[in-house]
Amino acid sequence: MFLRDPSAYHGEKNKRPFFEGWYHKLVTSDDQSLVIIPGIYRSGENNNQTAFIMIFDGFSGDLFYEKFEVNQFNCSTSSYDLQIGSNYFSPKRIIIDIDSKDLIINGKITADNLKPWPVTLFEPGCMGWYAYIPTMECFHGILSMNHSLSGKLMLNDSTYNFSNGRGYIEKDWGRNFPKDWIWAQANHFSKTDASITASLATIPWKKRTFAGFIVGFYYENNFLRFTTYRNSMIKDIHYDLTTLYWEIERGDLKLELTIEKGGKTGLLYAPDVHDMIPKVDESLDGKIQCQLYNKNEKIFDDTSILCATEFIGDTNKLIEMALN
16 A cells, blocks of 8 residues: 555546545635535446536535536546536635536635644544545545635626635545444634544444544644544543534543534535436534633633534444444
């Protein structure tokens, strides 16, 4: 195995089933949120394959899913440098131009001061050494925890001005999404330059499953990792169908998260057996409170009301597994 940029394209061998998608969350300075996801899908059960660009408007809940021929998809295998038709995507730039029956969108967005999850030989991104296991069902990468935005997009009759906006980028690739997962992400806090990404998912492992988690927390130029492979421990977690409380410890550090679902949801497309289908409820107006302690001394306490949230599958079973 060799070190490879998690942001790069991993599907060059045309293996099936396979999907790969890059998730760009874009928020204006007046709190308008858009998600743009370019990607590719190949079924393992039939000949169906497609490139796509998905757009989710967090304010209206509108979801647009545009298909493209796979020969219009061209991405580097050494870095994130993607062309789909006349549309271009990279960590630092988006150029988009689509004119279809339901969607007219065009514009250019640039990103600066990206803060990617560190990539090293022994910890190649947010998955740690799990990234070297070829039989994993789904792989995950975090391209930027937080960055500044500039530029404008025209979406149907609306203009989104991203000057002084904030962004976040992650990606997934593999055979399929996990069966069950909880995910939250926010980089708009009231007092500080901070960002949180937190996921808990059912992970198939040989002939059993376990609850794996990846939590990255960035604040004031500090980056903290609470993950399964770094011997972090879930001390408490419970969920009442609207709010999740999650307490994690690693050494002298303790992170407490209180996550509330958003009210405006969109049904995002995700890989299935025969095609990409709408099945992932996501909101961009959730709420998250983060409290960080070092040796029981509180060193961070802040709240974001622009938190992206997903609660998918049998979350009660997932939480029960996480506590065992």
